Amino acid sequence: MVVCFDFDGTLVDSVDAVFHAFQQVGPQFGCAPLTRERLDALRGLHAREVIRALGVPVHRVPRLASRMRGAMREKLLETPPIEGIAGVLEELSRRGFRLGVLSSNALSSVRDYCERYGLDAFDFIVAGTGLFGKANALRILLRRQGIQSRDLLYVGDELRDLEAARAVGIRFAAVGWGYTSLERLAAAGPDVLLQRPGDLLEQLIWNWRNQ
Structure with missing residues (x-):
């Protein structure tokens, strides 16, 4: 997973x-x-x-x-991680989930940030994808990491993240604490809607694994 x-x-x-x-x-x-x-x-x-x-x-x-x-x-x-997210990542990793990052930000910035704040649970980081290039980046990620689309969940905060996931046929969890408003994300119909980081544990560990 x-x-x-x-x-x-x-x-x-x-x-x-x-x-x-x-x-x-x-x-x-x-x-x-x-x-x-x-x-x-x-x-x-x-x-x-x-x-x-x-x-x-x-x-x-x-x-x-x-x-x-x-x-x-x-x-x-200079900006610390979202409150509670570090503990959630550690718990997911401890429970056997493979974790990664896919971002349109610069690779060096993402790596340096994770190192500075001890976010070391990630197995891979893919960055610099371009503002609207995430669908293609997800396809490449699946192929290079040997992941089946049914085994990948993408977690993001923007409509373009949701659209990229749908284009590739993977499930998407929308977070309500990011750039795009919770109402707009909910209206787009994500597979999972998370209102706080702690919801990840309930949704990902229990609901998704039991499907």
């Missing part, structure tokens, strides 16, 4: 890091300064809707994302 986690918004609340990074990078791409109020309003939107709302041309999105990853690194490393 393999549980693969998204990183930003799922393992770490990186909203502050994103906010500060966008204040630096956004104006370089012709975007207006981002206020906290506007950021909160954007959290109910799909990533594509956010990009349109910010006025970023589609062809400039990869470059913007790359700049953002670099700009948010320092603030990210």
Whole structure:
């Protein structure tokens, strides 16, 4: 049984890091300064809707994302993991689950973060996938790790995470503490909806294993 986690918004609340990074990078791409109020309003939107709302041309999105990853690194490393998530990871590992990370953030940032905060239960980390490249990354992950799609659960906080999981035919657990609002995620119909990290233990250990 393999549980693969998204990183930003799922393992770490990186909203502050994103906010500060966008204040630096956004104006370089012709975007207006981002206020906290506007950021909160954007959290109910799909990533594509956010990009349109910010006025970023589609062809400039990869470059913007790359700049953002670099700009948010320092603030990210200062932000502790989501409360309770470290203990959940340790317990899942102890119970025999294979754990991994699949993120569009930079590989070096994810690795350095996990090392700094002692998140050492992961068997693999795949990062730098691109903002909308997670479906393909999941396919490659399944093949390279020798995992059957029925044996993998992807845990994430955004609609694009859910869409990637569906495209590959794997189950998806949506977390209610990340970027996308709980209401928007619930409306999209994830296989599992988690309102707090502790729900992972109940849902993954008992419900999913008994299916």
